[in-house]
Amino acid sequence: MSRTALRGRAQLKGRASVFAALGDETRLSLIGRLSNGPPQSISRLAEGSMLTRQAITKHLRVLEGAGVVRSIRIGRESVFAFRPEPLRELRSYLERVSEQWDDTLARLKSFVEN
Amino acid sequence: MNMSIEKRIELKAPVSRVWRALTDYNEFGEWFRVKLDGPFVPGQVSRGHVTYPGYEHIKWEAIVQQMEPERLFSFTWHPYAVDPAIDYSSEPTTLVEFRLEPKDGGTVLFLTESGFDAIPKDRRFEAFRMNDRGWTEQMTNIERHVANSS
Secondary structure, eight states, X not given: OXXXXXXHHHHHHHXXXXXXXXXXXXXXXXXXXXXXXXXXXXXXXXXXXXSOHHHHHHHHHHHHHTTSEEEEEETTEEEEEEOOHHHHHHHHHHHHHHHHHHHHHHHHHHHHHO | OOSSEEEEEEESSOHHHHHHHHHSHHHHXXXXXXXXXXXXXXXXXXXXXXXXXXXXXXXXXXXXXXXXXXXXXXXXXXXXXXXXXSOOTTSOOEEEEEEEEEETTEEEEEEEEEOTTSSXXXXXXXXXXXXXXXXXXXXXXXXXXXXXXX
């Protein structure tokens, strides 16, 4: 397999895991909180939530696996911080797809109008 | 951050003309730049290959979903599947919908591509409706953050 293909596959996998990580209400709300504030501990994130610490930990690991958050060890506790890079990559991917549609629809337009 | 692609374009051609350009496989192939093996049939796989210069080695494959005459044409496919060395078949598919509306003798075409996150759009709204901070607001917040920190 070519290097380009390997890189392509890695990007595809990464993108799929980021999309999957975002496709859950709890995880989305965790990202929402972390992206608008300072890094937070699991207990802090569990406050005011219906979820147990275990459940929150599980979701944070999924987000960490997708690279959307990272954990930082502070003393005996881990805090979780938002990482914008994967979402930025996702956005530029969707922009590329969007531009392709612009070109395609422009061709449809000239096809039916001429 | 909007996770689906939505376009609206006005065409100076009647709905019947646009419908034919969308659903006649030869006409579709002309502007979409694919050579298709046969006509579109709902529920069936449409196969062919890309004719876009430089991408001729790429196969085109989609599953036709709905064909409601002069209103809706939709198919599922693997978005942006341009690298022939990668097997995209196990990846989630997206849904492409073309909706037509007549306007002043012409046509308004709405194009939507959804399902990048492997969640059907309708189900997602169902899932987020009960949430006090909905999907759109969450994505707007995250988008703002991503934009600010770049």
